[in-house]
Amino acid sequence: MDEQPARRQTWSVDVAGFALDLPIVPITPDFAISLMMVIDLGVRFGEHAGRELARKIAPLEPEIIVGPATLGIPVAIETTRSLGLDQYVVLQKSPKLHLADALEQKLTSITSKGEQRLLLDREAIPLVAGRRVVVVDDVVASGGSLKAALDLVRRAGGNVVGAGVILTEAQDWRTMLGPDAGLLVSLAHIPQFAPGPDGAWEPIPGS
Ligand SMILES: Nc1ncnc2[nH]cnc12
Numbered sequence: 001m002d003e004q005p006a007r008r009q010t011w012s013v014d015v016a017g018f019a020l021d022l023p024i025v026p027i028t029p030d031f032a033i034s035l036m037m038v039i040d041l042g043v044r045f046g047e048h049a050g051r052e053l054a055r056k057i058a059p060l061e062p063e064i065i066v067g068p069a070t071l072g073i074p075v076a077i078e079t080t081r082s083l084g085l086d087q088y089v090v091l092q093k094s095p096k097l098h099l100a101d102a103l104e105q106k107l108t109s110i111t112s113k114g115e116q117r118l119l120l121d122r123e124a125i126p127l128v129a130g131r132r133v134v135v136v137d138d139v140v141a142s143g144g145s146l147k148a149a150l151d152l153v154r155r156a157g158g159n160v161v162g163a164g165v166i167l168t169e170a171q172d173w174r175t176m177l178g179p180d181a182g183l184l185v186s187l188a189h190i191p192q193f194a195p196g197p198d199g200a201w202e203p204i205p206g207s
Pocket residue numbers: 033034035036037110111138139140141169
């Protein structure tokens with residue numbers, strides 16, 4: 001019984017004035033991320049993040065906010081509320097009964113296994129078609145989810161004027177988004193992690 005349990009490591013990040021200590025969670029033995037579960041951080045954080053994102057995107061004069069399920073939903077709600085808008089559009093991941101005929105976009109994600117897709121309810125198309133759209137999400141890492149969301153909104157005739165996330169994570173999203181990376185605003189950045197010489201997680205340089 002002389003083995004110590006591995007000490008739980010955290011990463012501190014200042015999200016536009018709101019301090020978070022995120023748990024560092026291994027994905028493989030050599031790779032970890034600091035996990036931000038926005039739905040576990042309380043309504044004050046959600047409200048803060050929505051207000052700060054709204055402040056950054058307001059100059060783009062968005063007419064509608066779009067958020068991919070699952071964790072983009074609270075971000076879309078709070079950003080919409082803070083902008084003084086009412087309606088927002090959710091891009092679903094699983095085919096709800098009423099979405100049998102939805103517009104569909106395939107994607108791959110690092111935090112969820114297998115091939116996924118985003119779905120836009122055809123009933124929601126008039127909310128984005130010909131309108132100034134900002135897509136929001138909790139975190140952009142690979143960029144797969146955000147890219148699929150941007151593509152889907154454009155296929156529905158939306159004019160994507162911006163994208164906003166609470167956190168950018170590492171740099172892979174830059175390649176995935178290409179020129180659309182220039183549309184992105186964020187409140188803070190987190191690196192990714194690899195084991196250091198003593199076995200503790202250390203930020204991967206340049207990430
Ligand atoms: N660090 C992170 N926290 C929450 N969701 C994520 N998706 C990708 N990276 C993430």
